[in-house]
Structure formats: structure tokens, C-alpha cells
Amino acid sequence: MLLIGGVVAAVVAGREADDKGTATKTVRGVIGSEKADFFADPDVVKALAAKGYTVKAETSGSWAMEGLDLEGYDFAFPSSQAPAVELAARYKVRGTLPRPFYSPLVVVAHRSAAQVLAANGLATLDTEHRGTLKMAAYLDAARHDRSWQQLKGADKYGELSGTLFISSTDPESSNSGALYLAAASYVANGGRVVASDADLDRTEPLLKKLVTVQGAQQSSSDAVFRDFVSGAGNPLVLVYESQVAALLADGQQPGDLVVLYPDTTVNSDHTVAPLTDNGQALAQLLSTDPQLRGLAVRHGFRPQGSATGFASAGTYLKQELTGVRQAPVPTSAVLHEMARRAKG
């Protein structure tokens, strides 16, 4: 979602009307907007109330949380580990930061595009609706400005023309766009996380290409996904797996959509920075309570630990993320600089 420094959009979860006289603790937090639906879900509100908690969550872009004054809040819950680590350092939070759930970045494509990628060695398909994107091959194509017209089989589909690229959100304002650069830079840097100026210099030309080829970028991961669903937009779009999973869990049929798991990807690690004891207790609850973990699955997230129940029915998603390499994410400062250069 859109990141705006200093701006906090309020989503009040845990309506007090649900409180039937039980003494509940009100816990205030700032969350990434992709979790707003989860905290607003009446079943989540009920499950939290049963444990004695009313959560008042306000949304903010994950990368904008670093710019907020969190005095008086019990927790921050960005969609990525790096901003949580920054916040934890600033507010002197000790110990391991709880990561109740996560979601890998995936590429959605229509079947035509997925089949052309597979026929040209850029992807493999395991089912009609699921496959793997070969990142090194894709980045190589991007480096050489490969167009769809140069791929065999693309001429059958009118929409497959122009430069081959993946659409992402704006890496300077949006988490998924930034994580796309994290994954691509890891591969481009020879399988090492970008950490130094030399690494930044080395990866800059390619990352710049990946971004500028897209033209104007959306600032919300929801918007790019909706364009795709409505049949508009680029043939390849980077989204969170949770967005596809939430759609499927809602019983919606996304037609000929194919989910391509990049062989090297980055997880959106929904990480809590607990600022008070109450925040810590809530994070614990989200991580361990079976009912809340089940509800997280309903919203498309993968709970840490066992993947039971995730994607058990269906051919679009992988139940286990086998064969998908998790690239580590550069530090917040490096990622900001990387995004700035890529946009330049």
C-alpha cells in the first residue's frame, strides 16, 4: 500500500460494542495496510476479545513507520522485517521480534504469458495454474531488453508485445516494490545480499532498467493486482501470495491466472516490534493461538511454523515453499538507497 511519511490512516478494529463486560485490555498499534482486513474481520475481533484484547490498529505504509512518533502505541506491525528491526532499535526493544506470519512475493500471469515464458526457458510449470519463474534467466532477458516479440510462441497472443518486464509497485513508497529490488539485487549480486557501495554500484544498472521500463508505477500492491484481475495492465505482475490466497479463500475463481513462484524470492515477513508488555503479549497470541493462526490463513497469510491448512485445496498455490530460495533483505538504509538509485 501507499507509504506516506507521518500519515497514519485509522482502522479501528475491536469495536468496544463487542465487549460484554469482560475486562479487556485495549492495545494500540500501527499496522501495514495489507493487514487492515485481518484486524477488521469480526471473527478476528471476537477471537481477540475472547482472550481479553481489544486491538485499535491504524494503518501506515510499512516504510513510513520509521517516520512516525510511536509514543503511546503498544506495537508496530509492518509488512517487512527491516522496518521492524529499525523500530525495535529505536525504541530499545530486546529479544527476537515475533513474526506471526509471512507471505512470499509471487508473479501472477495469464496462461498465455506463462506458457510463452515456459517455452522459452524462463519458467517451468507444475500445474495449469502454478509454476516457477527462473529469476536468473528473467534478469538476463531484462538486461538485454528482450521483448515478447523475440520469444517463440508470443506472436499467437496480440497482448504479448513490447519489452518483457514484471510490473511492481513504486519501490520508494511501497513494500512489495522494494522487496522486488531486494530479490533481484540478490541474484544480480551473485547470490549475496547487497551491503556495500560497491554492491549498490554493481547492481544499479540492472535495477534501474527493471524500474524505468515500467513507466509510472502504482503505489499500492492492491491496485496492480486489481488491474490484472480486470484484464488490464502488464502480463506479469508482482504481488504478495497472500493477495491470491485471500481471493481463493473467498471462493473467487481467478480464471486462467497462473502463479509463478520466483526461484529466488523474498518473503514479506510480517514482523511485530512490541513497544510495551501488552504489545508483546498480543504478538505472542497472534503467533500461537490456533484460532488466530487459522484466521490468518483465511486472509492469505502463512503462519510461522506448520503450514497445515495452507493451500490444501487448489492448484494455484504451493502448500510448501520447496524449491523457492529465500533471499535475505538488505538493511533498511541500503534498500532505501537502492530504490532511490533505481528510480533515478
Added chain:
Amino acid sequence: MRRTVVLVAVSAALLTACTTTPKETAAPGGSPQPGTLRVLASSELADMTPVLDQVRKDTGLTVRPTYMGTLDAVDLLAKGGTDGLYDAVWLSSDDYLRLRPEAAKKVVSETSIMSSPVAVGVKTAVVKELGWTPAHVTWSQVERAVQGGRLSYGMTDPARSNSGFSTLVSVASALSGAQSALTDADVTKATPKLKEFFKGQELTSGSSGWLATAYERRGNVDAMLNYESVLKGVSGLTVIRPTDGVVTADYPLSSLAATSAATREEFRRLTEALRTPAIQRQITERTHRRPVVPSVRPAPGLDTSRRRELPFPGSRSVADGLLDAYENKLRRPSRTVYVLDTSGSMKGDRLNRLKKALTDLTADFRDREEVTLMPFGSDVKSVRTHVIDPADPGTGLDGVRKDTKALSAQGDTAIFSSLEKAYDHLGADDDTFTSIVLMTDGENTTGAKSGEFDAFYRGLGAQQRQTPVFPILFGDSDRAELEHIADLTGGRLFDAQKGSLDGAFEEIRGYQ
């Protein structure tokens, strides 16, 4: 020296009627009220009224729209003019908004509601004559038909309307052969082709609604370029989405940072309601836009075969450079006669306001444009014509300002005789956009009568009858008299009694 396109200030006009009320005094969002969301919206969204009525029934939330062109709206956001007056912005696309960081930072969240691609609506008989298969037409084919003189079209002004701007980007991307987002070099490369292409543009308009009206009235224009949703609403058109690519509007409903938590909660409920399958179904069936939830199919008649999405320029310099090229180099130039009432009743404040409005307007004149000032009282007092020469725009603009300064008020009001002289001055001209702006503060008191002017107009050749008169209601002018002139000539009435004179002049720019 080339001037850049000047984005005019706000015009908050309701475009549902034939009369528009230009800026300033037109009520903006209004005061905040629980359960009511004040939304700054693209004018095409007027067709969402029945859907929003249903949403009100379902949720109790009222949407109060104020319609405005995208570029004007983005300008208003950037200047902070929306703070406290609007709760949300709903444009056909936020692509241009994102190129202006001052405007983008006013937005907290964006939720796409529906989509519609840019398309070409061609008269079905013309499609046959051209031998086209509608599912397989490219922009290059459209361009060749235009170049061969076999296809004329109308489109909205890209500087004032998002549909015009998206059309311009589609055409420029496709004809430049750009494989990814347009660059300045692509625009330069495509300029000769684009110039040919825009020779075929016979109609321009500040809004999609008036474009459709003018198109139907003209009868001799072959096609319209606009969003698919707009074209589907015009009878007799075959709607073609060129196979080499389109730009799609995704109508993001965007909440504003300067709103309260309670308002944003209402906003969230509104977006949720708009995305329910029942409402999405209504949207596609009533407005011919495409749904954004997979469980709802696009309405019958909306072809679901895919098209390449042409990337929108990623930098403001490219977007503004393209607009600038269109206005000053690519489009047909305009020739306009300003028929200005300087009768005795204009003396004092009214004349001063006219002088200020005209002087301000000079910032907005385009290269190659011909401007004629025709002040009148008991008769036409003088006819002064200035051409804005691209090599030396200053001279023409100074000339307009100097002549404006010299205006003085005296005499009676000979509206119709003066209009006849304006038509004589413009003559029959097929290479420019000709129009007449009539500003008067009173009723016709001398010279030709209304009936005589009607007969004069009907006696003109077909070509001359295509020149519309845009009357401006000002001071004590007679609405019925001016409305009649607008209806007769295919123009449109602008109201400077409710709005300002500056605003009216500026808004008419979109139609010139």
C-alpha cells in the same frame, strides 16, 4: 522560446447540464457531514449516479461529487486546495497524480474500483468502407486511414480531460514504436507521424459529454477517441481496442491525508461496498466499465480478449513534454474571435474585470493560434487579429494585451450584428478549430434581431455552420437569448454570473 502548457486553475463545473458554472463561487465539496463523503471526481463519473444511489441505500453513505478535469484536480491537490474541502479524490487514473509528488503526498490510500481502456469508436458504415475487422485493427491502420483522408475523428483536450490525455499517450506510444515507457526521444521521433495523425482531428472538447453531443450534431465526423465506457454509450459506433496497445483507466478511489479517522473509516466502508459483486455487476451493466472482482464478468458487449497495456510515462518531463508538443505543435491550431461587449453598461468594474480576465488568458494561448478581438457597442468597434508565432510568441501576446488595455465602454448592444461579422471574419476554414466567444453583460438593443441572426446562420455554408458560439452569461445578460445562440450554433453556455469571468474564459479554452 517555447511556452509550456499552462494548467489552468480550478473549474468546479457540473457537467450534466448544458450550462456550466465556472470556478470560485461554485460550491466545492461543502461542509463536512457524517455519512457524506465529499469527492473530487472526473466528469465521466457522472454516469455512476444510479450506482452511488444504490450504495447509499445499502450503506447509508452519500457520495457528494464535484466534477473536475484530472489535470486541474491534480493541480488543486498539489496546491493544498483540497484540504478540509474534500474527503477523497476519484479520477479516471492516478498516473499523472503520481508524477507530482506534492499532489501524491496528499493521498493516503488508493483503491481501484473498475477499469476502462482507451478505444476508437468508428461509425459502423465507415468500418465497412475501410474493410476493417474490428478485433484486429492497429493504431498504425488508424493512422494510415487518417493520412489517406478516410477517417476523421474527435477527441477531448488532453490538457483538460483525462480521456484526452490517455488517448494522447496511447497514440504517441503506439506510433513511436516505443517498446517500453515513453521517453523524450520517443516523442521527438514520433512527432512527424503524430502531426499527420492529429490532422484528422476535427472536433475538440473540454469534456467527454460535450464531445459526444457535438459529434452527434456534426454528423460528418467518422470516429471518436475516448474511453471504451464512453463510446459504448453512443449509438452507431463500433468500438475498437487497437491490438497494439491501450492505456487503461482504473478509477482509483483515493482517500486524502487531511481527513479524520472517522471519515477514513467511512471511506473504507464505501470502497468495500463498491467492490461487492452486486455493485460491481451494476457498474459493468450500467456504465460499460470492467469489473475488478473475478466473480463478476464484464457486461455483454465488452470484448474480453486481451490487449497490451502501454506504459504511462514515468516522469513529469515526458508527460508534460508530450502535452506541450500536442498543444503547440501537433494539433490543429485554433482561430477564435472574441466578440466582446464594450457597451456603456460595461463601464467601470465590469470592463476592468473583462480586461483582467483577457490579460490573464494570454498565459494560456498556444503557439500558432490566431486570436481576434472584436469589441462592440452599437456596432463592431474594431477587428484586431494576432497570431502567436512559435518563433516569437511574445509579439502576438503583447498585441492582445495592448488591445485589451485600450478597450473602452460606450454605445448600445448589437449582439447579433456583431456575431454575423465574426462569422464573416472566420469564413470557411477546414484546417483549424474555429470558434466564437461571445461575452455580453446585457440584452441585444440594436442592429440585427435574434430571428434575423437565425436566418443568417442557416444561410451559411455547411463548413461555416460548424463554427460554434460559446456565449458567457455575465452581468445582466439574458440567459434565454444566449442559450438560444449556443443551441443554434452547437456551442455551449458558460455562466460567469455564478462563477467568475476568468473561470469562464479559461474553461472555454478546452473547446477551442
